[in-house]
Amino acid sequence: MSEQRQTVRGLQEVVAADTRLSFVDGANGKLYYRGYDIDELAxxxxxxxxxxxxxxxxxxxxxxxxxxxxxxxxNMQLPTQVVELLRLSPPNANPMVVLRTALSALGMFDPDGGRNTEEANDRKAKRILAQVACIVASLHRIRSGAPLLSPDPRSGFAWNFLYIFRGRQPDELEQRVIDSLLMLHADHGLAASTFAGRVVVSTQAGMHSAISASLASLKGPLHGGANRAVMEMLEEIEHPEHVEEYIESMLSAGERIMGFGHRIYKTEDPRSVHLRKYSEELCARGELRCYLDLSHRIEKIVRERKGIRPNVDFYSATVQRALGIPKEYYTCIFAVARCAGWIAHCMEQFADNRLIRPTSNYIGGFGRAFVPIEER
Ligand SMILES: CC(C)(COP(=O)(O)OP(=O)(O)OC[C@H]1O[C@@H](n2cnc3c(N)ncnc32)[C@H](O)[C@@H]1OP(=O)(O)O)[C@@H](O)C(=O)NCCC(=O)NCCS
Known part of the structure; x- marks a missing residue:
């Protein structure tokens, strides 16, 4: 019997990969992509x-x-069979479940199939990124009873995504915001969904399998689901005068305020700084001003009461609302953006692969005698 070692619950602070892709500097509230501070890119x-x-x-x-x-x-187009699958999905199914299923189905139609060469993976990467966006947009169009749209070949990727999702061309401010919203969510170290994808790639299963696993992981409320919960909270509070009472009752019941706090950032989440600014720019324009007032008030009270600050999900909720994205799709938008990072991590793992296969502490018993079924 081997000696027991300490299990690290949740693998917290366990270093499981070397990466050149992104660095989350929690102590200083900074996020870097390939050495660029996101403040430089935003x-x-x-x-x-x-x-x-x-x-x-x-x-x-x-x-x-x-x-x-x-x-x-x-590459922003889907095989007809996958469009049919979207049409056949139950109208009340969680869009993340439909996205995960459709992406997995896409793997069956991909012309590069099970090929994992660098060239094949590069082609698959571009198709997956474009098709994930296309699935989300098409699902929304189908559920709204609206016709599917083709992208404008002269316009940008983010612009086209918002266009084929909403059926309305983004104006200049909206274009800047959707590009930044997606950019700010593009990668974030070894998040659970990213790790899940790397584990799959390490078995040399293909990129579609890896991204399906990443999507499955992002769906969970402890990972990608908080932005939607923020919008639900804002809708529930409704009026700035109710904020104090609402937050007080949540905190005294020991409940968490969605969109606040972070495991790694000990100061402000740098993504939320930019999203607050975009939220202010977009919401100042119209009837969404009330959400902005609510958000500012919540931020002030939570900070005074708990000393914690908004994370990426807090202001992304109002930004998405202002862009005309229904809250059911907020986690899907996160997925569209994070696909960039997931794929980059797949490429990094393929380039220097070693099967990811940790071990476990066996805490069960030994020496049990088999009892025939008729005697149990
Ligand atoms: C993200 C999160 C899971 C990180 O949690 P964590 O690293 O485990 O933080 P801890 O549980 O150690 O919390 C430290 C303290 O802050 C409090 N806290 C953390 N997040 C809080 C929140 N959102 N609302 C209220 N209190 C919160 C904890 O209750 C604890 O207070 P205490 O010391 O008085 O008991 C947590 O902040 C959270 O649940 N946030 C809400 C969900 C969310 O927005 N998720 C998206 C993350 S990007």
Whole structure:
């Protein structure tokens, strides 16, 4: 019998991979993609540029970006069988469940099938990124009884995503915000969904299997589900005068305020700084002003009462609301964005693979005698 070792619950602080992709600096409230502080990229780098940076290590020049953008937009289409699958999905099914199922189905139709060469993976990467966006947009269109739209081949990837989702062309501010929203969610160290994908790739199962696992993991309320809960809270509170009472009653009941706190960031989540700014820009424009007032008040009270600050999910809820995205899709939008990071991690794992196979402490018994079934 081997000696027992200490189990690290939740693998907290266990280092499970080397990565060049992103660094979450919790102590200083910083997030870096390939060495770039996200503050450098926000409002300046499009989502497609960020994807290129994560996948290939450098920001693209104008020609490289144009080629890449055209390839991504050109891949924004689905096999008819997958569109049919979306049409056949129960109307009340969680969109994340439909997305996970449809992405898995896409693997059966991919022309590169089970090929895992670098070239095949590069082609699959572009298809998966574009098709995940396309699934989310198509599902929303189908459920709204609206016709499916083709992307505009001259426009950007994020612009096109919002366009084929809503059926309305984004204006200049909306384009900047959707690019930044996706950019800010593109990667975040070894999050649970990213780890799940790397584990699958380490068995040399293909990229569709890995991204299916990542989607399955993101769906959980402890990971990607908090942004929707924030919007539900704002709708429930309704009026700024009710904030204090609502928050007090939540806290005294020992409940958590959604969109606050973070395991790694000990100061402010740097993504929320940008999202607060976008939320202020978008909501100042119209009837959504009330959500902004509510958010500011909640932020102030939670900070005074608990000393904790908003995380990425708090202001992303109002930003998405202002962009005309229904709350059922908030986690899917997170998935569209994080696909960039998941795929980058798949590529990194493929490039230097070793099967991820941890061990466990056996805490059961020994020496039990078999009892025939008729004697049990
Ligand atoms: C993200 C999260 C799971 C991190 O939790 P964690 O690292 O385990 O933090 P801890 O449980 O150690 O919390 C430390 C203290 O802050 C409090 N706290 C943390 N997040 C809180 C929240 N959202 N609302 C109220 N109190 C919170 C805890 O109750 C604890 O207080 P105490 O010391 O008085 O008991 C947690 O902050 C949370 O549940 N947030 C809400 C869900 C959410 O927004 N998730 C998206 C994350 S990006």
């Amino acid at each position: 409002g300046r780098a499009s989502y497609a540029e960020t994807v290129y940076l994560l996948w290939y290590g450098e920001l693209p020049d104008a020609q490289e970006l144009e080629r890449f953008r055209a390839e991504l937009v050109g």
